[in-house]
Amino acid sequence: MLKLFWEMSMLACESQQAIWLRGMKIAAGGAAAKREAELMVKEKVSAAQTAVLKAATGTGPVGIARGYRRKVQANVRRLSR
Known part of the structure; x- marks a missing residue:
């Protein structure tokens, strides 16, 4: 049970990082934002x-x-690159 708690807690933290970074990229607009949004759905x-x-x-x-x-x-x- 502790392993599941750890994995889910880390997933939550890492997901917040990804959401923030994706949000910044999409907010910048342009062709890169469109590609990122399409990639996200896929x-x-x-x-x-x-x-x-x-x-x-x-x-x-x-x-x-x-x-x-x-x-x-x-x-x-x-x-992050």
């Missing part, structure tokens, strides 16, 4: 599909949260 659909597949194949909540965290961390790294 990523969310893909992440939801992946989570459903993981759950259907027996992956527990900790594994699913870790998968989401990997995606969020990659976005934070990309958006």
Whole structure:
């Protein structure tokens, strides 16, 4: 249970970073903002599909949260450049 708490807490913190960075990029406008908004929607659909597949194949909540965290961390790294 502690692992799940840790993963979900870290996911919440890292997600806030990604939301802030994406918001700043979209607020700047232009072609980059449009690409970011489109990428965001695609990523969310893909992440939801992946989570459903993981759950259907027996992956527990900790594994699913870790998968989401990997995606969020990659976005934070990309958006921080």
